[in-house]
Amino acid sequence: MAAPPALSSAYGRPKPIGGMDLWSWYFMRVSGLALLLLALGHLVIMHLINSVDVIDYDFVARRYVGWFWRGYDLLLLVLAMIHGLNGMRVIVDDYLHQPAQRRVAAWLLHGLGTILIVLGVVAVVTFRPPVTPVGVGQ
Amino acid sequence: MPVRLRIQRFNPETDSAPQWREYTVEVEPTDRVLDALHAVKWHCDGSLAFRRSCAHGVCGSDAMMINGKNRLACKLLIKDVKQPIVVEPMRGFAVVKDLIVDQTKFFEKYRAVKPYLIAAEPPPKTERLQSPKQQERFEDTTKCILCGACTTSCPSFWANGEYVGPAAIVQAHRFLFDSRDQGAAERLPVLNEANGVWRCRTIFNCTDACPRGINVTKAIVEVQNLLVARAKDPRGSDAAQ
Ligand code: FES
Numbered sequence: 001m002a003a004p005p006a007l008s009s010a011y012g013r014p015k016p017i018g019g020m021d022l023w024s025w026y027f028m029r030v031s032g033l034a035l036l037l038l039a040l041g042h043l044v045i046m047h048l049i050n051s052v053d054v055i056d057y058d059f060v061a062r063r064y065v066g067w068f069w070r071g072y073d074l075l076l077l078v079l080a081m082i083h084g085l086n087g088m089r090v091i092v093d094d095y096l097h098q099p100a101q102r103r104v105a106a107w108l109l110h111g112l113g114t115i116l117i118v119l120g121v122v123a124v125v126t127f128r129p130p131v132t133p134v135g136v137g138q
Numbered sequence: 139m140p141v142r143l144r145i146q147r148f149n150p151e152t153d154s155a156p157q158w159r160e161y162t163v164e165v166e167p168t169d170r171v172l173d174a175l176h177a178v179k180w181h182c183d184g185s186l187a188f189r190r191s192c193a194h195g196v197c198g199s200d201a202m203m204i205n206g207k208n209r210l211a212c213k214l215l216i217k218d219v220k221q222p223i224v225v226e227p228m229r230g231f232a233v234v235k236d237l238i239v240d241q242t243k244f245f246e247k248y249r250a251v252k253p254y255l256i257a258a259e260p261p262p263k264t265e266r267l268q269s270p271k272q273q274e275r276f277e278d279t280t281k282c283i284l285c286g287a288c289t290t291s292c293p294s295f296w297a298n299g300e301y302v303g304p305a306a307i308v309q310a311h312r313f314l315f316d317s318r319d320q321g322a323a324e325r326l327p328v329l330n331e332a333n334g335v336w337r338c339r340t341i342f343n344c345t346d347a348c349p350r351g352i353n354v355t356k357a358i359v360e361v362q363n364l365l366v367a368r369a370k371d372p373r374g375s376d377a378a379q
Contacts (some may be wrong), residue, residue, distance in 0.1 A: 021336040022365055023369075085229055
C-alpha cells in the first residue's frame with residue numbers, strides 16, 4: 001500500500017486560505033516590484049546624475065537634512081533585506097531537509113537579518129548632519 | 139540511416155546502480171525516437187524496458203529525458219535530435235527498470251486536487267451549458283495527458299519530492315477556472331499548503347517540457363493569484379472566473 005499523501009488537507013476539514021506561505025509569496029511579488037523602482041532610482045541618482053567622485057560626506061549630509069531621502073533609504077534597506085532573507089529562507093526550505101540543519105539555518109538567517117537591519121536603521125535614523133551643511137540647496 | 143543511442147539501463151535485480159549502454163540501429167530520419175527504441179528492443183536487446191501505449195502523443199506513457207530534455211519519444215523525430223541520442227528515465231521518480239519510473243506519488247498528488255467536476259446543483263436534463271468564452275478560460279489546461287514531463291523537469295520537485303508539482307496544478311486549474319465547477323473550496327486548501335503552489339519558483343522548465351504546449355507556468359501563477367484573491371476576500375464567488 002502506498003504511503004499516506006504529504007498533502008494533509010486532501011483529507012479532513014478544509015482550512016481557510018491564507019497563511020505564511022501565501023503572504024510570503026505575495027510579499028516577494030510586491031517588494032520585488034518596489035525594489036526594482038527604488039533600486040533604479042538609487043542607481044540613476046548616485047551613478048548617472050552624480051558621478052561617484054562628487055559623492056562624499058557633504059553630499060550625504062546634505063541629503064540627510066530632511067526625512068525624504070532617509071525614508072527612501074530606509075525603505076530600500078528594509079525591503080531589500082527582508083526580500084533577500086526571505087529568498088534565502090525559501091532556498092533553505094527547498095534544499096535542507098534535516099530538522100537540525102533547518103533550525104541552524106533559520107537561526108543564522110534571522111540573526112543575520114536582525115543585526116544588519118538594526119545596524120542600517122540606526123545609521124540612517126541617528127545620523128546628525130552638521131547644523132549648517134556646506135552648500136545646502138546646490 | 140544508422141543511429142546511435144546511449145541509454146541508461148537499470149535492472150533492480152542485478153544492478154546496484156544505473157549504467158549506460160550504447161546501441162546502433164537502422165532507422166529513417168523521419169522515424170521517431172520511439173521507433174529507434176523499438177528497434178533496440180526488437181533487434182538488439184529484448185530486455186530493454188520502457189512504457190508506450192498509443193505511440194501517437196495521446197496517452198502520455200513514453201515521457202523520458204532525451205538529450206537532457208523531457209520529451210515524448212513518440213513525438214520526437216530522429217532528424218531533429220543530435221547523435222548519440224541520450225535517453226534517460228524522467229528525473230525525481232524512483233526507477234523501476236530502465237526507462238520505467240514509479241509514478242505512484244505522482245498520481246496520488248493528481249488525486250489530491252480532485253480532478254473531476256464538483257457541482258453543487260443536481261445534473262440538469264441536458265448538458266451543463268457554458269459560453270465559448272467561459273470554455274476558453276481553461277481550454278489550455280484541458281490538453282494535459284498526465285505524462286509527467288513537467289513535474290519531473292522541475293528543479294523544485296527534484297529538491298523536494300513532496301511538492302505537489304506542475305502536473306497536479308495544471309489539473310486543478312482545469313477545474314478551478316471552469317464555470318460549471320464549484321469545487322474550489324475543496325481544492326484550494328491542498329494547493330495552499332507549503333508543498334502546494336508556493337514551491338513554484340517560476341523556472342519555466344515545465345512550460346518548456348510540456349509535449350502539448352500547455353503554458354504551465356502561466357497556469358500555476360493563475361492559481362497562485364486566485365489563492366491570494368481568495369485570502370483577501372474569503373467570500374469570493376466559488377467558481378473562479
Ligand atoms: S506512447 Fe502514448 S504518448 Fe507516446
